[in-house]
Amino acid sequence: MKSLDVTKSALSNTLRSKLRTALTVIAIVIGAFTLTLTSGLGAGINQTVDRIFGGFGEDDAIYVVPQVEADAQEQDGPAEYDPDAGAEVDSGFGTGMLSAEDVETIEGLDHVVGVDTEVAAQIEYVEAPEGGQYQAQFDFALNDVLAEFAAGGAPDRSAMEITIPEDWLEIYGTDNPDEVLGETLIVAAPNAVGQTSDVEVEVVGVTQGTLAGVGFTPIPSVALAEEVADINAEGFEGQMPEAYIMASAEIENLEQNEEAVKEALADEGLWGLTVEDQIAMFEAVIDAITWILSGFALIALLAASFGIVNTLLMSVQERTREIGLMKALGMSRAKVFSLFSMEAVMIGIMGSVVGIGLGLATGFVTDGFLTAEDGPLGGFAELSLFGLDPLAIGGIFLLIILIAFLAGTLPAARAAKKDPIEALRYE
Amino acid sequence: MSTPVLETENLVKVYGRGPAQFHALKGLTFEIHRGESVAIVGKSGSGKSTLMHLLALLDEPTSGVVALDGRPVSKLKPKTVSALRNETFGFVFQQFFLNPNQTVLENVTLPLKIAGVSKSERDKRGMDALEQLKMADKAKNKATDLSGGQKQRVCIARALINNPEVLFADEPTGNLDSATSETVEDILLNLQRDHGITLVVVTHDEDLASKCQRRLIMQDGEIVDEQVGVKDSASHKAPVTAGHSGPATRRRRRILPFGKGAAR
Ligand SMILES: Nc1ncnc2c1ncn2[C@@H]1O[C@H](COP(=O)(O)OP(=O)(O)OP(=O)(O)O)[C@@H](O)[C@H]1O
Ligand SMILES: [Mg+2]
Numbered sequence: 001m002k003s004l005d006v007t008k009s010a011l012s013n014t015l016r017s018k019l020r021t022a023l024t025v026i027a028i029v030i031g032a033f034t035l036t037l038t039s040g041l042g043a044g045i046n047q048t049v050d051r052i053f054g055g056f057g058e059d060d061a062i063y064v065v066p067q068v069e070a071d072a073q074e075q076d077g078p079a080e081y082d083p084d085a086g087a088e089v090d091s092g093f094g095t096g097m098l099s100a101e102d103v104e105t106i107e108g109l110d111h112v113v114g115v116d117t118e119v120a121a122q123i124e125y126v127e128a129p130e131g132g133q134y135q136a137q138f139d140f141a142l143n144d145v146l147a148e149f150a151a152g153g154a155p156d157r158s159a160m161e162i163t164i165p166e167d168w169l170e171i172y173g174t175d176n177p178d179e180v181l182g183e184t185l186i187v188a189a190p191n192a193v194g195q196t197s198d199v200e201v202e203v204v205g206v207t208q209g210t211l212a213g214v215g216f217t218p219i220p221s222v223a224l225a226e227e228v229a230d231i232n233a234e235g236f237e238g239q240m241p242e243a244y245i246m247a248s249a250e251i252e253n254l255e256q257n258e259e260a261v262k263e264a265l266a267d268e269g270l271w272g273l274t275v276e277d278q279i280a281m282f283e284a285v286i287d288a289i290t291w292i293l294s295g296f297a298l299i300a301l302l303a304a305s306f307g308i309v310n311t312l313l314m315s316v317q318e319r320t321r322e323i324g325l326m327k328a329l330g331m332s333r334a335k336v337f338s339l340f341s342m343e344a345v346m347i348g349i350m351g352s353v354v355g356i357g358l359g360l361a362t363g364f365v366t367d368g369f370l371t372a373e374d375g376p377l378g379g380f381a382e383l384s385l386f387g388l389d390p391l392a393i394g395g396i397f398l399l400i401i402l403i404a405f406l407a408g409t410l411p412a413a414r415a416a417k418k419d420p421i422e423a424l425r426y427e
Numbered sequence: 428m429s430t431p432v433l434e435t436e437n438l439v440k441v442y443g444r445g446p447a448q449f450h451a452l453k454g455l456t457f458e459i460h461r462g463e464s465v466a467i468v469g470k471s472g473s474g475k476s477t478l479m480h481l482l483a484l485l486d487e488p489t490s491g492v493v494a495l496d497g498r499p500v501s502k503l504k505p506k507t508v509s510a511l512r513n514e515t516f517g518f519v520f521q522q523f524f525l526n527p528n529q530t531v532l533e534n535v536t537l538p539l540k541i542a543g544v545s546k547s548e549r550d551k552r553g554m555d556a557l558e559q560l561k562m563a564d565k566a567k568n569k570a571t572d573l574s575g576g577q578k579q580r581v582c583i584a585r586a587l588i589n590n591p592e593v594l595f596a597d598e599p600t601g602n603l604d605s606a607t608s609e610t611v612e613d614i615l616l617n618l619q620r621d622h623g624i625t626l627v628v629v630t631h632d633e634d635l636a637s638k639c640q641r642r643l644i645m646q647d648g649e650i651v652d653e654q655v656g657v658k659d660s661a662s663h664k665a666p667v668t669a670g671h672s673g674p675a676t677r678r679r680r681r682i683l684p685f686g687k688g689a690a691r
Contacts, residue, residue, distance in 0.1 A: 424520065
């Protein structure tokens with residue numbers, strides 16, 4: 001019997017009792033549908049992340065923050081006070097801030113070309129030139145590289161410049177982001193005794209919020225953030241220790257020196273992360289969630305595979321005489337086996353094609369609805385919740401066919417084992 | 428006579444085990460020659476179908492030998508046996524065994540499909556075979572839509588489709604009225620006469636048996652009598668059953684050492 005004939009016969013046999021086949025297929029469809037949705041969700045979010053961070057491939061900076069105490073969670077009760085140990089703790093350690101010495105250490109490391117620091121800058125309010133004061137908080141100045149711009153670009157780190165989020169356009173009375181470029185914004189910064197000083201800055205960009213949480217608030221230039229921090233420190237009694245939220249170290253030839261710099265940082269009790277590391281961490285979480293959800297879909301498929309076993313066992317029983325006839329007329333065991341396992345594969349193909357098709361349609365339609373400009377998740381730039389990953393879809397298709405085939409082996413082996421005489425006697 | 432196409436030696440078939448075991452065949456030794464027509468006759472339960480299944484390689488004997496063209500078949504691989512059944516033998520089963528959900532043509536061409544013949548070639552040969560049995564106009568009908576005699580002819584067409592060397596027919600006229608039986612008998616014997624096919628029929632039908640060149644008469648798992656030569660069916664109405672003394676005109680020959688090697 002030719003393979004083509006085996007396939008055709010298998011197909012027509014599965015279509016013989018349509019209701020029974022349909023019910024078995026539905027179980028597969030549910031599994032395929034769920035698996036397509038979960039993998040599409042993971043792919044969509046990961047593609048969004050790639051797209052957002054993808055533009056910063058040329059970024060050659062390592063972001064440095066203080067290392068979290070490794071055994072902080074494992075401590076049993078409060079640590080005993082040790083007066084000697086306390087003296088050694090430098091000002092930044094444990095506070096989650098980098099000290100001035102830390103920054104010097106970073107500057108002194110091999111391969112480090114320059115260091116930008118992020119200071120904590122407090123503002124009271126901002127004011128538009130036409131009046132109107134608005135409550136506000138700065139984004140990190142060093143996040144400028146991660147921002148998505150509706151118009152303009154990142155502030156010059158050494159100039160008194162700022163970007164504003166898209167929804168702030170209304171304070172300039174416009175919808176067009178290009179119109180606000182070059183406008184002035186007044187930043188009022190408080191000092192230690194509660195007086196405020198104004199700083200005039202130029203708006204050079206309009207940002208869209210990204211999934212990384214960047215661009216929902218104004219991003220100051222590094223110079224502006226430092227200016228505001230200086231104002232904050234005015235009137236502070238005594239010596240205010242210099243502290244930085246994080247530092248961005250520019251590295252020569254990042255690809256080659258990344259590991260060396262990271263190790264050197266770790267030796268100093270500091271933690272270095274590239275943009276790629278941050279993406280990887282984010283994607284690892286997304287992947288973990290995707291796998292857990294896919295696990296549930298696999299359970300559904302497992303249940304469905306028993307449906308295939310059941311359906312085909314019934315079919316083998318019903319067609320005992322037909323099997324006996326085929327064997328009597330010279331069909332080999334192997335062909336009988338392949339005929340029945342092909343039926344299982346057919347059920348698998350039908351279920352996966354319908355399930356994957358429905359899953360993709362549902363995914364894209366729902367994604368389109370949720371992330372449309374005025375949809376519930378429309379505020380995030382470039383967010384897509386559902387993506388097409390051809391490799392994953394192909395994998396799901398093959399996995400389902402494999403499961404179906406395996407489920408079919410038991411009934412197919414039963415059919416192949418039938419003795420032609422016994423089978424022909426069967427009433 | 429020509430070389431034996433099928434031979435058996437001390438063929439024994441035991442069904443079941445222990446106290447429930449039943450000796451269906453008790454040591455049969457005989458030959459069937461190429462191009463011959465042989466009828467196996469006997470009472471119900473005498474072991475005719477059992478014997479035919481062994482000859483047709485559908486079942487294996489408990490002991491003894493079946494040889495095809497002088498070669499014992501027990502030495503053949505299952506795959507070779509399947510291929511032999513597909514290419515060398517044709518079967519007409521007592522019950523029709525037609526697939527009700529397939530057309531007449533699909534039923535007839537099933538052996539070719541199993542053999543791996545292409546669809547166009549299958550259909551061409553299928554139509555030829557149906558033509559031969561005057562069933563071409565029913566080719567596209569469902570097998571269930573046919574009368575008993577038509578079904579029987581479809582079964583014969585299916586048995587002939589692969590140009591078999593040996594045609595086995597178990598009660599080919601069992602379900603038919605006398606007129607239709609006559610037609611089917613003629614078809615089978617014409618095939619044997621005109622195409623040199625070896626014909627092995629199991630039958631209760633005395634008329635059909637008498638038209639065969641040789642009759643093996645079975646009783647309780649043994650061949651008790653063998654009759655040679657076509658009988659003039661019109662002049663003779665005695666039942667073809669074993670053991671009883673037949674009319675004196677019958678030529679009787681006991682050539683087989685039956686019973687000797689039987690596993691009783
Ligand atoms: N699978 C089996 N298990 C047990 N006994 C069997 C089996 N097949 C056949 N027999 C027995 O073997 C004997 C011969 O059976 P067989 O079918 O060969 O008879 P037969 O001569 O063809 O009869 P009929 O003319 O009624 O078809 C019967 O007594 C039957 O009960
Ligand atoms: Mg019988």
